[in-house]
Amino acid sequence: MTALFDSLQFIYAPQIINGLSIGVAVILMALGLTIIFGLLDVINMSHGEFYAAGAYLSVTLLGLDLSFWLVLVLVPVILFPAGFLIERYLIQRVFHHRDRHILTLLLTFGLAIVLEDAYRLVWGANPMRPETPISGATEFLGIYFPQYRLFLMAFGSLLILGVWWVVYKTPAGAIVRAAAYDRDMSASLGVPVKAVYALTFAFGVALAGLAGVLLAPIYSVFPTMGKDFILLAFTVVIVGGLGSIKGAVIAALLLTQLQSISSLFISPVWSDPLVFGVMVLVLMFRPAGLFGGFKNG
Amino acid sequence: MKLKKAVIAVCALMGTVAVHAAEPIKIGVVTPLSGTYAPIGQQVRWGLDLAVKEINAAGGVMGRQIELLYEDEEANPAVATQKAEKLFQVSKVDFLTGTVNSGSTLAVGQLAERNNRLIATTVSFADSITGDKCSPNVFRVNARAGMQSAALAEWLAKEKPKANVFFIGPDYEMGRSTVAAFKKAAEAKGAKTVGEVFAPLDNKDYSPFFGQIRAAKPNVIYTSVAGNDTVRLFTQMSEYGVNRNVTIVGASGTVTSQNLSAIGKAAEGFVTGVGYSPKLDTPENKKFVAAFQAAYKALPDLYGADSYGVLYFYKAAAEKAGSVDTDKVRGAMRDLEWSTPQGRKKMRAGDHQAMQEMYAVTVRNGQFDIIGKVSAEAAVGPDACTRF
Numbered sequence: 001m002t003a004l005f006d007s008l009q010f011i012y013a014p015q016i017i018n019g020l021s022i023g024v025a026v027i028l029m030a031l032g033l034t035i036i037f038g039l040l041d042v043i044n045m046s047h048g049e050f051y052a053a054g055a056y057l058s059v060t061l062l063g064l065d066l067s068f069w070l071v072l073v074l075v076p077v078i079l080f081p082a083g084f085l086i087e088r089y090l091i092q093r094v095f096h097h098r099d100r101h102i103l104t105l106l107l108t109f110g111l112a113i114v115l116e117d118a119y120r121l122v123w124g125a126n127p128m129r130p131e132t133p134i135s136g137a138t139e140f141l142g143i144y145f146p147q148y149r150l151f152l153m154a155f156g157s158l159l160i161l162g163v164w165w166v167v168y169k170t171p172a173g174a175i176v177r178a179a180a181y182d183r184d185m186s187a188s189l190g191v192p193v194k195a196v197y198a199l200t201f202a203f204g205v206a207l208a209g210l211a212g213v214l215l216a217p218i219y220s221v222f223p224t225m226g227k228d229f230i231l232l233a234f235t236v237v238i239v240g241g242l243g244s245i246k247g248a249v250i251a252a253l254l255l256t257q258l259q260s261i262s263s264l265f266i267s268p269v270w271s272d273p274l275v276f277g278v279m280v281l282v283l284m285f286r287p288a289g290l291f292g293g294f295k296n297g
Numbered sequence: 298m299k300l301k302k303a304v305i306a307v308c309a310l311m312g313t314v315a316v317h318a319a320e321p322i323k324i325g326v327v328t329p330l331s332g333t334y335a336p337i338g339q340q341v342r343w344g345l346d347l348a349v350k351e352i353n354a355a356g357g358v359m360g361r362q363i364e365l366l367y368e369d370e371e372a373n374p375a376v377a378t379q380k381a382e383k384l385f386q387v388s389k390v391d392f393l394t395g396t397v398n399s400g401s402t403l404a405v406g407q408l409a410e411r412n413n414r415l416i417a418t419t420v421s422f423a424d425s426i427t428g429d430k431c432s433p434n435v436f437r438v439n440a441r442a443g444m445q446s447a448a449l450a451e452w453l454a455k456e457k458p459k460a461n462v463f464f465i466g467p468d469y470e471m472g473r474s475t476v477a478a479f480k481k482a483a484e485a486k487g488a489k490t491v492g493e494v495f496a497p498l499d500n501k502d503y504s505p506f507f508g509q510i511r512a513a514k515p516n517v518i519y520t521s522v523a524g525n526d527t528v529r530l531f532t533q534m535s536e537y538g539v540n541r542n543v544t545i546v547g548a549s550g551t552v553t554s555q556n557l558s559a560i561g562k563a564a565e566g567f568v569t570g571v572g573y574s575p576k577l578d579t580p581e582n583k584k585f586v587a588a589f590q591a592a593y594k595a596l597p598d599l600y601g602a603d604s605y606g607v608l609y610f611y612k613a614a615a616e617k618a619g620s621v622d623t624d625k626v627r628g629a630m631r632d633l634e635w636s637t638p639q640g641r642k643k644m645r646a647g648d649h650q651a652m653q654e655m656y657a658v659t660v661r662n663g664q665f666d667i668i669g670k671v672s673a674e675a676a677v678g679p680d681a682c683t684r685f
Contacts (some may be wrong), residue, residue: 010508010511010512011508014507120331125338127525129532137536137537137538145537219502220559228499268500268506269495271497
């Protein structure tokens with residue numbers, strides 16, 4: 001009996017908490033992705049590079065001796081207008097084309113390649129890492145856990161709730177959802193649809209940037225870092241249901257727990273096949289994902 | 298009139314002859330310029346560029362200048378073979394080097410056999426390259442995993458006798474073979490294996506494995522992850538306190554001057570067996586380090602030093618052969634002794650593995666200090682190549 005409790009306390013509990021902290025990181029990536037898809041119907045392949053942009057900006061700003069908390073505010077503020085301009089001047093160019101999905105996918109994919117190379121030119125190929133803003137670890141019931149990850153889980157949860165609240169409980173969110181549901185009707189009722197699109201895209205980019213600042217101390221910063229979470233984030237968005245915030249949260253927690261717990265028993269190399277296996281099953285039996293898009297919300 | 302034409306024709310002919318004599322020797326470089334191993338590719342490039350600059354300034358090889366043709370292999374064997382094929386077939390390179398990923402080296406080695414060209418790796422560690430998968434067309438000028446392990450195991454047996462070792466490797470050829478090599482070397486000297494885990498290349502988060510590591514209660518952790526993966530593993534280990542009261546040792550490519558600053562304090566005390574340190578106290582090395590720093594504002598690491606050395610290896614062989622013909626150069630390379638920043642190296646004829654003195658080094662205040670030494674003969678191990 002004690003052996004069972006011991007293994008629950010010292011092996012499973014830390015593993016579950018660990019999985020949670022990775023899950024929060026994945027949700028932060030998937031949120032912007034699912035919002036941009038839900039509203040704009042655009043598959044943003046450059047989302048990972050915006051995440052990298054946030055991380056690189058944070059390294060640069062921290063290098064100027066700014067405090068981490070200020071940087072955490074500054075980076076999304078800098079990336080928001082950048083996202084706005086990208087939507088207005090790049091995405092809108094191909095947005096009304098018949099092949100919107102293909103063209104926006106290619107456009108954002110191209111943008112991702114350009115950005116990745118730009119990071120290498122500006123910051124070099126070597127990895128960088130900002131110091132963890134909250135150092136040290138907490139011991140709780142014999143489980144040893146880094147304080148920064150605890151902060152990340154708390155802050156990330158608040159952020160996720162905040163985004164959910166904005167989308168579902170505020171007039172601004174109602175306008176966004178209305179524009180997603182029926183663009184022409186919203187426009188005829190006086191919703192400035194074009195501005196809503198650009199602002200929503202910018203919001204998604206700012207979220208990715210924020211994730212970059214938060215995760216850089218744990219995962220370090222290098223030109224190809226954008227590729228890291230993007231596959232898992234896409235999987236989460238597909239499994240959760242494109243455009244669904246609730247779906248993204250639940251799918252992210254489910255998949256990261258699956259990876260975390262399974263890595264105790266089987267070789268970690270199997271964690272990717274496991275995750276993609278779940279995705280294939282969901283696509284086979286519930287092609288719209290576990291929860292429909294936020295148009296239906 | 299006729300005479301004038303004849304003179305012009307003769308002049309033109311002589312002109313082409315002169316141009317032909319000065320035609321450069323083309324050396325292809327297939328190395329990762331992007332992706333997780335880009336920092337390694339950067340050192341490879343710096344080392345090669347510096348050597349070419351010196352060799353060309355001193356008159357080239359047999360009067361011919363060396364020209365390097367770079368291709369990005371993205372640390373991906375499939376890409377590496379495509380790029381190498383292009384260099385062999387289209388650019389008609391005389392020699393090829395630069396492959397980093399051991400899988401790329403093996404794949405490009407097979408391609409070299411089909412194209413009847415020679416290649417040399419300056420980075421790949423996997424023992425099999427000069428062991429059971431050896432090729433008459435492949436040479437290795439850097440120290441292989443087994444040699445690094447021999448130096449490290451020697452140090453470990455002295456400093457931490459009867460250690461309980463946990464192994465963390467990246468899950469591909471290099472990771473598996475480095476772990477296997479060190480396990481064998483360490484167990485032969487009394488260490489005990491308490492657990493192992495192989496994580497995928499480019500793994501994001503190592504914390505899911507820390508439970509296993511804690512449960513195994515090691516006092517030494519051996520790892521052979523490289524590049525950005527090391528930054529994550531080391532900082533996450535110190536985040537979780539996994540490295541408290543544990544000595545971290547590893548492959549020579551785990552901590553390098555490229556990722557050391559990103560790892561920061563978490564790298565302190567790391568010990569590895571290696572064939573090079575910028576701190577080597579020899580006149581050749583001091584000259585090399587000074588030239589390297591002047592050119593690139595960075596210290597060379599083992600990749601930079603071995604890549605610098607490979608061109609002098611090729612130069613010595615081509616000059617000994619008096620030709621760039623594949624068979625003649627291969628013959629000249631066997632048992633060739635040449636000088637490098639690490640001192641004299643000798644290419645063993647039986648398996649095409651360079652023999653050199655090996656060192657145990659540790660990270661102290663962000664620099665690699667030499668703390669032990671093993672002779673070339675003791676480190677190199679038996680010749681396991683049976684193909685030629």
